[in-house]
Amino acid sequence: MTTMEHTLGASIARLESRAKVTGTARYAAEYVTDDALYAWPVPAGIARGEITAVHTEAAMTDPAVVVVLTHQNAPRLHPVEDRTLTLLQSSHIAHRGQYIALAVATSLEAARSAAGAVLVQYKADHHDVVLAEDHPGLYMPEEIDGLWPGTREHGDFDTVYATAEIRTDAVYTTPPMHNHPMEPHAATALWDGDALTVYDSNQGSVTVQHTLAQLFGIDAGQVRVVSEHVGGGFGSKGTARPHVVLAAMAARVVGRPVKLAVPRNHMPAVVGHRAPTIQRIRIGAGRDGCIQALAHEVVTCTSMVGRFVEAAALPSRVMYIAPNSRTAHRVTRLDIPAPSWMRAPGECPGMFALESAIDELAYVCGIDPVELRIRNDPQVEPDSGLPFSSRHLTECLREGARRFGWHERDPSPGTRYEGRLLIGSGVAASMYPVVILPSRAEVRADPDGHYWVRVNATDIGTGARTVLAQIAADALTAPLGYVHISIGSTDLPEAPLAGGSSGTASWGWAVHNACVRLRGLIEHSGGSVPAGGLSVSADTTEDVKSGQEYARCAFGAQFAEVQVDTDTAEVRLRRLTGVFAAGRILNARTARSQFIGGMTMGLSMALMEGSTMDPEFGDYAERDFASYHVAVCADVPAIEAHWIDEEDPHLNPMHSKGIGEIGIVGTAAAVANAVHHATGVRVRTLPIRPDTLLPHFA
C-alpha cells in the first residue's frame, strides 16, 4: 500500500459522517425500544428551602400518566460524591431548578403536561446567589480539583510591585456562561432484572457506569452504558448528569424503558455551567516591558452541592517570566446551580484577564504587544521551574503576525475610520496543558487482513473515531479501509473520558501500543495471521507516568480585526487568525475544525455569551437560545487556523497534544484588545455588547 505511511496526519473524512448526513446516526434518545415511556422533570421553584407538600393527584388524572416520582415515593439511592445526582431523596432544595419530581407517561406531551400539573408547596429560606468581590463567605481553597494549590507565591510580589517603574492594576470580570451543546442531555434507560442498560449522551461512559452502579447499589458489571454518537458536550457531559439517574430510576419503577431528554431551558440549572469570575491583575515591569512582579487574584463561586472551582489564575503560573508572583483563588458557596467544566475551564476566563492585562502593559510601555510577549517568554515554567517539553509561543506569535499582516498596524488607538466604523486589531496568546490519562484498548487481526480495534472512547464531535482508526492503521501499517473501530460502549475495554483535551492522546496511546504489539506478533508468526486470528490488549497505566519531568502545554496566538459602529456601538469581528503549536497534528481536517470551532466559541464569548443571575429568583435569566445568544453563521467571518510543525518526544507515541480546548483560550482577549485599538475604550467585562460601548460614543 503506497499510502500507508501517510495515514496519520492525513486529512481523512470522518468515518461516521455518512451516518450523520443521512440522519441514521443514533443519539441517546433515539434508540427505538418497544413500549418506551417518556419522562419530564419538575424543577424546584425556589432557590433554597424545603418542600412541605407535593400534590400529584391532578397530574395523575390523565390515564396516559404512569407515575409521578417525588422524594416521597422515589426509590432510595446510595450516596455518591456528586450530590447533584442523589435526586428525589429529600425535601431539601439547594438551588432553583433542581429536579424535585418526575412525570412519566406514554407520550411526551402527557409527561410534560403532568409535570406542569404537579403542585409543590415550599418553605422558602433566604437565599444568597450573587457573587461579589467582598462576599463574606469567600475562602481560599487549599486545593482545586485535587490537582492544583489554590494559592502560589514566588519571591516578594508586594515589595517589587510597589517599586516597579511601570505598574498596571485592573479588574476583569467574566459572566456565567452555558455550555449548550446542540444535543441536550438525554438518556434512554431499561432494566432487565438487576441489569441496567442506558443509552446516554455523555463524554465518558465509564464514569457514568460506575456512578449508576453506586447509586443503585449494583455491580458495575451489571450496568451497560452506550454512547455511540454524542451531540457535543463542551465539558457539560463529563460525568453523569441528573437526566441519566432519573431515567434509570423511572425505568426501574415502571419496569419499562424510559426516555428523558432535558428541555433546553432547564439546562442552565442542571447540567453545569461556567461560573462567573472577578479577576484582579497587577503587573510591575521595567520600561522595557519585562515583567518583574505579577499578581493574578481570582474571586469566583461554587454551589452548595458541588465543589467545582474555576481555576482562572492557573495561566499566570505558566505564561510569562514573573520572578515575584502571586496567583490565588478565593471562592464562595452560593445557593446557585452547580458550576462545572466548560471548554477550557480556568484557562479560558483566566486568559481573558491575563491577555488583556498584558495588552494594557504593552500599551503603557509603548511596546508592540507581540514583542512584549516575546520578551517575557520563559525558558522554564515559571511556577514549577520545570523545563517545557516544547514551547513555541514565540513562533506562533511571529507566524500569526506575518499571516495577519500585523506589522503594518499603526498602534495608536481610536484613529482608523471607515465611514462611521472604527477599525482595530488585537492579539492574544493561547495555552492549554497536556493531559494524558490511562486507557486500555484491544485489537484483533483476522486472517483475511482485517483488523478490529476496540476501545471505549467517546466521539463528541471531535473526530476521535476517525483519528483512532488512523493511529491504528499507522501502527499496523495497514490500509485504513481494513481497520474497523468500535467505540462508545462500556462493553469495550475501559477508557477515560473525552475531556481536558486528553482523549486522543490517552486512547490513542493504548490503541497504538496494542497495534504495535499485534504487528510484532504477526511478524513473529511469519507475517500471516493464523486461522483463529490474533489479538492483543494494552493498558497504558504505567506508560502515562512518563514525561512528568517536563511542563507540557500547547500554545498559540490569535489575531483579531474588528469594526465598531460608532452609531450603534455594535462590534463585529472581521477576521480572526490563529496559529497553534500543539505537537503533531494527526488529522488536518478534523484538527482545523476543532481549532476553528473553539475560536468561534471564543468569539461568541467575547461578543455575545453571558447569563445573569436573578437575585430575586435565584436562577439564570437567559435560559434559552432566544435570550442566551451564541454565534450564528452570519456572525462568523473568515476564521483561519494554522499550526506550526512541532516535534515533541515527551508526550506519547503519536507526539500529539490535545486540541479540543486551546482554540477558545485567548480569543476573547484578542477581540477585546482589538476593540481597544479600534476605539480607545478598554472593556474589562464580557461580553462586549453595544450597551458597554455606546456611552463612549455619545
Next chain:
Amino acid sequence: MRLTFRVNGRQQQADDVWEGESLLYVLRERLGLPGSKNACEQGECGSCTVRLDGLLVCSCLVAAGQAQGRDVVTVEGLASQAKKRADGRSGGADGRTGKAGTDLQPLSPIQQAFIDAGAVQCGFCTPGMLVAADELLERNASPTDADIREALSGNLCRCTGYQTILAAVRLAAARGTADTAGTADTAGTGG
C-alpha cells in the same frame, strides 16, 4: 386524530395523534424518523428543519394537525428528493444511481459536499443544516457567501464555527446539482 400525510414521497399514517403535538414529535417518535433533531423545541436552533410543501419550517413549531394531507421532506429524504430533481431536469432519465460495485445508497449533492468539506462534527445540527442548505441551493444555484450566511443563520452549530459548512455549500454549488446527484459516498475508505 388520524394523521395522513406524505413524508419523503411516501404516504404515512399515524393514529391517536393529538393535534397539538409537534410535527417533529410525530416524525421522531411515531414514524421512526429521528433524523430531524430536537434541540430547543421553540424555533430557535433549526435542528428540526424540514420542508413542508416545499417551505422551510421548524418542525418543532408545526402542529401535527397542520401537516394533514401535506408533503414533508426530512433529512432522510434528501437523497431521493435530489434524485427526483435531477430526473426532472433531465426529462426523467435515471442514469445516476451511484458507482457500480457499491452497495451504498447514493447521497444528495449537499450531503456529499458536507462529507467532503468536513462540515460534520458532532452531527446534531447537520440534518437541519442540510435541509436548509438544500433549499437554498434549490432556489439559488450560485449563492454568495453572504447569501449562505444569511440562509443558514437560523441553524445553530456549536462545533464547527461554520467555516466548513460554508465551504460545503460552496462546494455543492460549484459542482452543480446536475453533475453530482446520485454520487455514492466513497470518502473515509482511503488507504
